[in-house]
Amino acid sequence: MSGHSVEEIRRETRVYILVFVALAVLTLVTVGVSYLHLSFGAAVGLALFIASIKGSLVAAFFMHLISERRLVYAVLILTMIFFVALILLPLGGYHDRLG
Amino acid sequence: MQIPYTVEPRPDTGLYNAKLGVWLFLASEVMLFGALFSALILLRTGATSWPHGYEVLNVPLATINTMVLITSSVSMVMSWAALRLGDFGKYRKWMGLTFLLGLIFMVIKTIEYAAKFEHHLYPSHDNFMATYFTLTGLHGLHVLGGMIVIAYLLGPGSKMWMTEPERYTNRVEVIGLYWHFVDLVWIFLFPTLYLL
Amino acid sequence: MSASEEQAVGAQDHAAEHHELPFWQRYIFSQDHKVIGLQYAFTALCFLLFGFCLMLIMRWQLAFPGRPVPIIGGLLGSANAPGGIMLPEFYNQLGAMHGTIMVFLAVVPLLVGAYGNYLVPLQIGAPDMAFPKLNMASYWCYLPGGLIMLASFFVPGGAANSGWTSYPPLSNIATSGQTWWLVGMIFLITSSLLGSVNFIVTIFQLRAEGLDFMRLPMFVWSQLVTSFLLLLAFPPLEAAGILQLMDRVAGTSFFMPSGLVVSGEVLEVAGGGNPLLWQHLFWFLAHPEVYVLILPAMGIVAEIIANNTRKPLWGYRPMVYSAVFLGFMSFIVWAHHMFLTGMGTAISSFFQTTTMIISVPSVVILSALLISLWGGSIRFNTPMLFALAFLPMFGIGGLTGLPLGLAPSDIHLHDTYYVIGHFHYVVAPGTIFAIFAGIYYWFPKITGRQMSERLGKLHFWPSLIFMNGIFMPMFVQGLAGVSRRLYDGGAQYSHAQGVLHWNAFMSMSAFGLLVAQIPFIINLFVSIRWGVKVGSNPWDATTLEWVAAPSPPVAHGNFPELPVVTRGPYEYSPPESDESFLPQNAVA
């Protein structure tokens, strides 16, 4: 943190503003798309796609994950694996059940 | 004896204690909200009928709220940047703004809830309303928690800036990470509840 | 006090500074990991005893259904046991609370809150945990959580009575004790989250100089893996708890399907929920939780075995990798508790396979511990006896997990006493023995005194015999098909008749086990004051808590000066040296 020069921090703040604009635009896009009443599958796919982009922007820049340490990545990757298991396996159980 | 690495990062991990701590905490939060999303998906998959969010909920209001929360995220990073530049006055303005935006979010949320209650839409109405209230309610509690910490940092906690500015800056970074996470959760909640 | 002043004082007598702390800061709201560890230890031991006593009341009923409970029968209250004769409602409360208390209030707090707190900073050469205030908060979430659980016995309808698993819809329509259970659980989950963040940060950030990961004692490794399990597995149960709380308090139907009819009345709920959702979220925690119950126990046993064979652990690296792999896999086996909820072939194959895979690292760890004995110069002191007994006892428990892990044999064994036997072998003569071993082993570290060996052996042998007396017949009953959670122990059922006589035998063993704890309790309290005084390293151990700190360790900061580590954790009988052991911080 202290390693960052004034110049760098100034540059970062400009990035923050850009990200903010992108987030705002994407929000409007999702809302706009929802008025198109696409088929349910397409709507889910698109909404989650846009949300993922927005989420990645927040995580990468506001949470400065893009320049984070390996240990943090490791923790998050582990978490994501279990997160996916937690979403998919009960769903798998739901679809592969008797009766 | 002093606990090491409260301020400066440990060379091999590159992190100071609180930063690793908050990331771990956020990992557990991912699992908390992950479980709730899992529940939502499972319930919706099994439901015989499930309304589209936009038919029941107030999308314009929620869009405004999304904007509010995104803005508060920017003001949060801006406050941290200001602090790193040593500009405490500017920091206070940005951080104050963040708090205010959090407050606005909560007020809008209250208006939204009140409207639902007026139409006799309670959590017990159906599983859509149940998930809506539970998820947004839990998210709201997270916003509230963040606001309390922000208030503390701006109020009594700000004394630390005079004695240990580096540590104070770290604290702001850490609460910032939390705040962005709460924003991130909303980014997913918003389409799943309101738009689909 | 500013930083410079602090340094000035630090140069003088460090202890004097802390004498100024008032009593309540030193012992009640302490931020010193050692005091917090002891707070945890004492509280959790009380809960352990309490959980055991609940079970003794149940075991009376199982052995002698319908006969008044002796001695305390009159105290149970007429709502629970009119005339001292237990009602089924009360039996179910006792069962649910026995499970909950043992797992969440006794054993995990002992292993993690007490052992972890006390030992991890000492073993890694750290002055304290990374976040002392959070550490304190963790204890102060645990205690209210426990008290809420206890208080629930006194609310109308009594405590939670739907098993420690709290399956809805039963738990949704249960009496208000269930709400207390949920609130208590949320406290406990919070406590454990605070703790696990703290442990992970402490282990990553505060390791002494030179203490790289392959030099960590097994116990620290086990705590690290355990903390990750708690960190990532508990939140889904918290989510489930919130949902069930909503169902009970706000009238939602997360776990309530449509069209429920309870006692002839159609239930007035929206419906559309899914009861299996709870089971998924519950077991997502509860399976990793069982490894939380065993990994630190394995860590304790590993420390003691290395020390008392006077040789390094055999296969340290495979053990570390196995522990990490075990932790990882434990997240994806959970539905082996749910084979009979209507699973198809694909998903059951997945969970059977992962379950078989997860048994492999356990086999590796256990084999490594057993092979470590070869070539040793084995000292049979009390801690070692308990640690050794752990091995076959865990072996029995673990092996009987295998037929449960294969879905077809689980058809017959599921929810019978076979399951009860399986897991008690792992947690009672397994984990509890490891806990006892650890108490005898680290007692001198905490007090500077040794516990009596004679009383220790008087504690060990009867405990070993009675434990087996309680749990071995459970396999027999389980094979015969006797269901668990039966108020009369199966007396009504024809298929249970042939094995019913075991109930009295098991209960007698349980009462014997209680008596066998008396030498221990006496030993514990008497030794605190009158135990033989010993030096700071009575076992000739190598790890930092023994070799770099006095007994008891320095009140704040643990070490007179922070140690620098030069070698692995178990350098016993090193060939290149004349010493019989080399401390981890010995200069090269």
Added chain:
Amino acid sequence: MYSILSRWLPENAAAHGAEIDRMMVLMHWLMLFLFVGWSLYFVYVLFRFRAGRNAQASYTGVKSHFSSYLEGGVVLAEAILLVGFAIPAWARWVTPHSPDVDALQVRVVAEQFAWNVHYPGPDGVFGSVDVNLLDAANPLGLDRQDPFAKDDVTTINQLHLPVNRPVTVLLSSKDVIHSFFLPVMRVKQDSVPGMEIPVHFVPVVTTPEEAQLPGCAANLSCWEIACAQLCGLGHYRMRGFFQVHSQADFDAWMDEKLKKLAPATS
């Protein structure tokens, strides 16, 4: 090993039961082998390397790779049991009877604390049910107005089946989760409210005289339905009776029931 285990296992009267018992036997052989092997080693080591006898510990300890082979062997044995036995057995267990065979369908509806059994009757079709018709006399809420319901036979806590005829029990629950357990059939299946779960099996042995009602009740030798899942304060007494008849006896029993039904519906 079978003879050891079978001392305690209930008798087996179902077609698939032998398979389950075989799995259990094989698994227990593996367990016994591991446990006895390790125990012998364990006892020997404790004796051989006690401090009194072996004053100087060896720094290196065991050098051979025997344990790796052993662990490999365990993995192999588990893999064989899993792939060769467990997964196929489970697949057979959940597969419906082939449509060619004339499987008997029975609904079993669990409630606190009883098993409601519902036979479709001669027409082979279940009459419709409606929760609003539920009362003490009609615990299933069967709609007797429905033409398909007219010949439906219901019982409480009594499950009668013909021998050698495949049966599919359609399991559901009115209130909480129960578990339908027929020890002699090696059948157990949770009944989950909101779901109807089919259970397929073939009884191959008729219930012996002494295990039949009413005699068996007195000397506690019945074949029974047990509830295996905690379902409330009456869980321990949620016991039903289960009987396998020859086809002729079953038909006679069914006729009896149908006759009783006739006046009620006319």
